Amino acid sequence: MLLSVDPQSAAPLYEQLAAGVRAGIVDGSIADGERLPSARELAASLDLNIHTVLRAYGDLRDEGLLDLRRGRGAVITAPAQNLTEVEAALDALVAASTRAGLGAETTLALVRARLR
Template identity: 50%
Template sequence: MLLKVDLTAKEPLADQIAGQVRAAVASGAVKSGDRLPPARELASGLGVNMHTVLRAYAALRDEGLIELRRGRGATVSHNASPASGRMAELVRELLAEGRRLGMSAEEVADLLRRTS
């Protein structure tokens, strides 16, 4: 899996990394059980701080897309599928758009509940 970051983009580097991993899951480029590069190695290859990669991995873990295990690194969750990867990507985009419009995450969630 080849990841790249744009150091001049407004989007935070950790969000760029997490987004690319989500896209790789959504496209099927990485599958359940696949290992992701170690944070130190990925940070070195991208020219970013290791904590930036760890922040991206933590966000993906919180979404249930990856599992982090000390000594074993990051692996794509057994629950992850192209559909869950794509949905997580869309939800993040929806929340970002809501923030741009001045809405909180709670307001976006309430709107989703009312329109479903």
């Protein structure tokens, strides 16, 4: 598993880390039950603040993709096939949004509203 961040990107570093883990789950490079590096180890290897990694791990935990326990570490809890269906639905959403002429922010606002 190779996670990376781009300090020049407009996306926050924690979002880049979380997106990398999500992508790894979907493409199968990160398997259900796999342990991720500790927040301290990952922060050191990517030259990040530990709180940046903890924020990414916390977001993934809140999404149900990661089991995060003190002393046990971070363990993936989402099989890739569960996310594949969601990825397909998202692709359809993006296509429909594009056809309707909606921008990314409008589409995200609609998704956020539905999730509430």
